[in-house]
Amino acid sequence: MILRHRHLERARYLRREATPAERDLWKRLRFRQVSNAKFRRQRPIGRYIVDFVCLEAKLIVEIDGSQHADRVSYDEERTRFLEAIGFRVMRFWNGELLAQPHHVMEQIFTAVSERLRQQRD
Template sequence: MAGKTAVRRLRRDATDAERALWRDLRNRTVAGAKIRRQQPIGPYIVDFVCLEARLVIEIDGGQHAIHVNADSKRTAFIEAEGYRVLRFWNNDVLTNPRGVYETIERALKSPLP
């Protein structure tokens, strides 16, 4: 039950960039893909994931600039689980939402390696 509580807390505490991107991603609006938010993958909770396309979308704030090693370890684990990982800065999501959306759309439409 503790895991479900943690997920609920994370959803409630989403950043402005995560909330903005979620408005664009939900309800199969991108390439008809079902995208989930705040989904656990191993010991990590990813911001967004499309299970069918094996695509993880992470939104990074300024704190990620100083946690490069932790992010690299996280990305390596997720990729080892068979996912591709797209990362965007909060600023990109807020100032260039169309570009972020189009990048995600291309990734969803491209075949898995």
């Protein structure tokens, strides 16, 4: 119970302290703007908190800053765990999102559409 409470508190903190890239992406994902899919932000999944997740498509979108260059093995472990429970994890760099938002959104749109179509078939 204590761990879950800490996760929720940390997720709330991360929502309040979002990076400019995270705020920008959230404006583009919220209100079912991508394939009518509902995204959530800073959502606990297992022992991790993911940046953005569409539960119905089982798709996670991570926006990575420069600190992730030093955490490669941690991110790989995290991705393996999330993929093992059925999620697809997409990672984009902050700069990539800020410089080419339409390119990033196109990739997310394609992934959401494919995942939702696979689940219907």
